[in-house]
Amino acid sequence: ACTPLIALPDGAASSALSPQGRLGSVPWLLLPLRQRRPAAMVKETIRVYARLKPLGRRQQAGIYSVDDEKSASSLEITVPRDVADGFVNNKRESYKFKFQKIFDQEAKQDVVFDSIAKPVAECALAGYNGTIFAYGQTGSGKTFTITGGAERYSDRGIIPRTLSYIFDQLQKDKSKVYTTQVSYLEIYNECGYDLLDPRHEASRLEDLPKVTIMEDPDQNIHLKNLSLQQASNEEEALNLLFLGDTNRMIAETPLNQASTRSHCIFTIHISSKEPGSPTIRHSKLHLVDLAGSERVAKTGVAGHLLTEAKYINLSLHYLEQVIIALAEKNRSHIPYRNSMMTSVLRDSLGGNCMTTMIATLSLDKRNIEESISTCRFAQRVALIKNEAVLNEEIDPKLVRNMIIQLKREIQELKDELTLVTGKQRTSELSQEELLLLDYIFFFSLKNVFRLDELIEKFLEDNEPESTLDVGADMRKIKYCFTYLKLRQNRPKISDEKLLSHHIPEDKDTSKEEGKGELKKMKELLQQRDNEISILSREKIFGFQLMWLQWFLCVR
Numbered sequence: 001a002c003t004p005l006i007a008l009p010d011g012a013a014s015s016a017l018s019p020q021g022r023l024g025s026v027p028w029l030l031l032p033l034r035q036r037r038p039a040a041m042v043k044e045t046i047r048v049y050a051r052l053k054p055l056g057r058r059q060q061a062g063i064y065s066v067d068d069e070k071s072a073s074s075l076e077i078t079v080p081r082d083v084a085d086g087f088v089n090n091k092r093e094s095y096k097f098k099f100q101k102i103f104d105q106e107a108k109q110d111v112v113f114d115s116i117a118k119p120v121a122e123c124a125l126a127g128y129n130g131t132i133f134a135y136g137q138t139g140s141g142k143t144f145t146i147t148g149g150a151e152r153y154s155d156r157g158i159i160p161r162t163l164s165y166i167f168d169q170l171q172k173d174k175s176k177v178y179t180t181q182v183s184y185l186e187i188y189n190e191c192g193y194d195l196l197d198p199r200h201e202a203s204r205l206e207d208l209p210k211v212t213i214m215e216d217p218d219q220n221i222h223l224k225n226l227s228l229q230q231a232s233n234e235e236e237a238l239n240l241l242f243l244g245d246t247n248r249m250i251a252e253t254p255l256n257q258a259s260t261r262s263h264c265i266f267t268i269h270i271s272s273k274e275p276g277s278p279t280i281r282h283s284k285l286h287l288v289d290l291a292g293s294e295r296v297a298k299t300g301v302a303g304h305l306l307t308e309a310k311y312i313n314l315s316l317h318y319l320e321q322v323i324i325a326l327a328e329k330n331r332s333h334i335p336y337r338n339s340m341m342t343s344v345l346r347d348s349l350g351g352n353c354m355t356t357m358i359a360t361l362s363l364d365k366r367n368i369e370e371s372i373s374t375c376r377f378a379q380r381v382a383l384i385k386n387e388a389v390l391n392e393e394i395d396p397k398l399v400r401n402m403i404i405q406l407k408r409e410i411q412e413l414k415d416e417l418t419l420v421t422g423k424q425r426t427s428e429l430s431q432e433e434l435l436l437l438d439y440i441f442f443f444s445l446k447n448v449f450r451l452d453e454l455i456e457k458f459l460e461d462n463e464p465e466s467t468l469d470v471g472a473d474m475r476k477i478k479y480c481f482t483y484l485k486l487r488q489n490r491p492k493i494s495d496e497k498l499l500s501h502h503i504p505e506d507k508d509t510s511k512e513e514g515k516g517e518l519k520k521m522k523e524l525l526q527q528r529d530n531e532i533s534i535l536s537r538e539k540i541f542g543f544q545l546m547w548l549q550w551f552l553c554v555r
Contacts, residue, residue, distance in 0.1 A: 048354045052361050053363070072097070072101075079094075105369050109161070117161065124166070125272075127283050128390060129352055129391065133286065133356075142292060142371075145158060181229060188308075244266070262291055263341050297536040316341055324380060
């Protein structure tokens with residue numbers, strides 16, 4: 001489980017308890033955050049990679065060198081000074097930048113995926129949020145890296161390969177129940193659009209539903225009108241990806257014949273739950289293709305393309321401002337709200353996320369300045385620290401069912417009290433009413449008869465080791481003692497005494513008369529037993545009857 005980035009605690013993937021099973025006797029999820037932090041939080045800086053785009057036939061390569069080391073790689077770009085005019089030029093000639101790894105012009109798509117996207121996908125399956133975004137100038141290979149090319153199957157980018165890897169892992173893991181959903185957001189000219197909305201057949205981008213940003217009191221971002229589409233397998237997810245790509249805003253520019261004129265965020269939502277476990281894990285993986293930065297004076301665009309370029313450069317400028325603010329240690333305010341893109345990527349930049357950046361570089365001699373600018377941006381991003389937290393919570397369905405059950409029990413108690421008092425309750429119950437309700441519930445005939453049966457069985461049992469188990473309820477214990485006391489004090493008159501007292505000793509008395517007298521005495525004895533039993537019941541229910549009389553008087 002996501003070992004390239006972190007080492008998950010033992011048992012954290014299969015239990016809602018701490019790595020030792022329990023901390024004392026308190027479940028792990030109920031512990032304070034500071035006590036859960038060692039097992040559920042990962043702190044690390046954003047990992048930054050660089051990828052060099054292959055040069056075209058008519059392009060002239062700039063002067064650069066790549067130094068691959070074990071822990072990191074470095075890229076050195078040389079810009080010769082221009083001394084043609086004879087003026088003194090003190091401009092730097094050499095620029096050196098460090099990256100986690102640099103992929104040269106011959107790097108294949110599968111190698112890029114295994115090094116960059118696979119570790120983040122593994123962490124997303126384990127319950128951590130992840131983000132992969134590509135940054136670079138127009139025509140430097142961002143879309144090819146993220147989405148891929150359409151000519152060959154081997155040219156698939158990070159998004160289709162990530163989908164294939166995730167669903168392959170889900171099929172192998174039979175210990176959990178997984179649910180996957182995808183969303184596709186496009187930010188064009190600072191307006192968000194849902195590229196996967198099935199209710200709209202859009203011929204234009206403006207026909208798609210607009211997505212708006214909403215923020216809750218805990219400063220969590222929610223995207224209104226952004227649909228979540230269920231994807232149960234790789235084929236369904238890829239079809240949704242292709243549907244969204246067909247709706248993207250693409251135009252031809254001097255630097256790129258098919259330039260993406262918007263920022264696109266493809267998000268994979270994963271939920272996992274073990275059968276029988278009360279906890280559920282949620283994670284989301286953002287795969288971001290940013291629009292390319294470009295110098296308007298250099299590209300010479302005008303009209304509609306010029307307006308698009310202004311919005312693109314402005315949003316990238318706000319992104320850079322957020323990066324600079326996060327890199328400053330004593331900065332209290334981070335300007336996330338300046339643009340829609342920085343608001344959506346709030347967690348990805350300095351928040352609860354494992355983030356990776358790919359800097360795409362075009363080392364054509366004409367684009368050296370833009371490549372240096374991209375490398376500088378990447379160095380600032382590498383200073384940002386994120387705190388990724390395991391997104392684990394109690395299953396909302398269990399909580400919802402528990403709430404429904406408690407509400408049903410409360411309503412049943414209210415209905416029972418209404419039946420006794422004859423009044424419909426609209427306010428909270430008083431302490432006296434709660435006490436009355438408790439006694440009414442306990443001293444119902446059903447419960448009393450059940451106790452009577454237990455006591456009689458106990459008295460009739462001749463086994464010396466037999467016991468009378470009525471639990472720890474003091475009301476039941478007191479009732480049993482009262483019952484036994486009344487039964488013990490009940491007058492006992494044997495048949496012989498009755499006969500000797502009421503039947504005369506005259507020898508001439510017939511047997512028929514004696515039998516008739518005996519029958520009458522037995523009926524009298526049974527009547528007395530019933531009267532004593534009724535008196536004992538009245539004594540037991542004295543408290544209940546007192547309250548009932550009080551309520552009847554109030555009525």
